[in-house]
Amino acid sequence: MSSQAALAIPPPPPSPIQALYGTLAKTRLYNTFLEYARPYIEHVLNEPKAAGEEAQKLLNDTKFLYLLSMLSQDAALTISEDKLRKAYGCVRGRFKEFGVDIEDPMEIILEHELWRLRRIRKNFDKFTTMLLNFAAESPEDAYRYAVISTALTLLLIASLNAKTREKLESIANKIKELTDELELYTLTFMVALKENEEENKVAITAESPEELRKP
Amino acid sequence: MTPSNEFKHKVEIPKRFMRSFKPLSEETKQRVREKIQELAMGHITGKSLEGKYKNLKRIRIGIYRLIYGEKPCVIYLYDIKPIETAYI
Numbered sequence: 001m002s003s004q005a006a007l008a009i010p011p012p013p014p015s016p017i018q019a020l021y022g023t024l025a026k027t028r029l030y031n032t033f034l035e036y037a038r039p040y041i042e043h044v045l046n047e048p049k050a051a052g053e054e055a056q057k058l059l060n061d062t063k064f065l066y067l068l069s070m071l072s073q074d075a076a077l078t079i080s081e082d083k084l085r086k087a088y089g090c091v092r093g094r095f096k097e098f099g100v101d102i103e104d105p106m107e108i109i110l111e112h113e114l115w116r117l118r119r120i121r122k123n124f125d126k127f128t129t130m131l132l133n134f135a136a137e138s139p140e141d142a143y144r145y146a147v148i149s150t151a152l153t154l155l156l157i158a159s160l161n162a163k164t165r166e167k168l169e170s171i172a173n174k175i176k177e178l179t180d181e182l183e184l185y186t187l188t189f190m191v192a193l194k195e196n197e198e199e200n201k202v203a204i205t206a207e208s209p210e211e212l213r214k215p
Numbered sequence: 216m217t218p219s220n221e222f223k224h225k226v227e228i229p230k231r232f233m234r235s236f237k238p239l240s241e242e243t244k245q246r247v248r249e250k251i252q253e254l255a256m257g258h259i260t261g262k263s264l265e266g267k268y269k270n271l272k273r274i275r276i277g278i279y280r281l282i283y284g285e286k287p288c289v290i291y292l293y294d295i296k297p298i299e300t301a302y303i
Contacts, residue, residue, distance in 0.1 A: 184264050207226070213248065
């Protein structure tokens, strides 16, 4: 684990599909972001397995963190579900074109992004409080969440530059590995926001298959 | 000795799970019941969530995720959720 884990508040996680959308839209902010992240993206394109290590390097870079903060502000102002779906469709289509199956992992990423966007729009204060509590209580897990989100961002952008099926397969394999973890974070945050003692109360118990057929 | 038709772990079902389970199709309900049986017999285990929710685990059942917790001799079914990417 990196020294970042010792921080009280880990770095903010980027939104992979939002970053992809901005990259495709070629706004000035994203051009700056791309220019800055280019060496990392190229490294990930050459060696997709190194996405996690490259993400950690970026998260130790204060200028990159400043850019992340700008991206978050941009997302709050401009991103929409349709834009997320458009970027998602673009990258999914690219893998499909080369016959690489990435449907399930992309669904996991889209689910995470849609959930996050909806929660931000619905109750920003509740969402950020939950994330801050999570970071304060479990800084190592929160740091890992930032690494996963950053690594996925790098991989999705790298996929746009991949020229062969082998390269896309290699990127897809790393994306699958990381989305297995991302899914657990999505569920964790969903649970954290929906804590309700009343709902936790046991209504029925079952001690055999027969009793399980009742509900 | 435990009779063969009894679970190794008791299954506790809260209101939240009941509400999520009720609208599922009969086919999905049956697949979920089968998975719960496997859990209750101690044949399978899921992956832990993160942070302070590491006591909860998830198991995939097609597009659904069963979230549950383990206590001594008890499986607590927290919720059953689909992957949510639909328009709302």
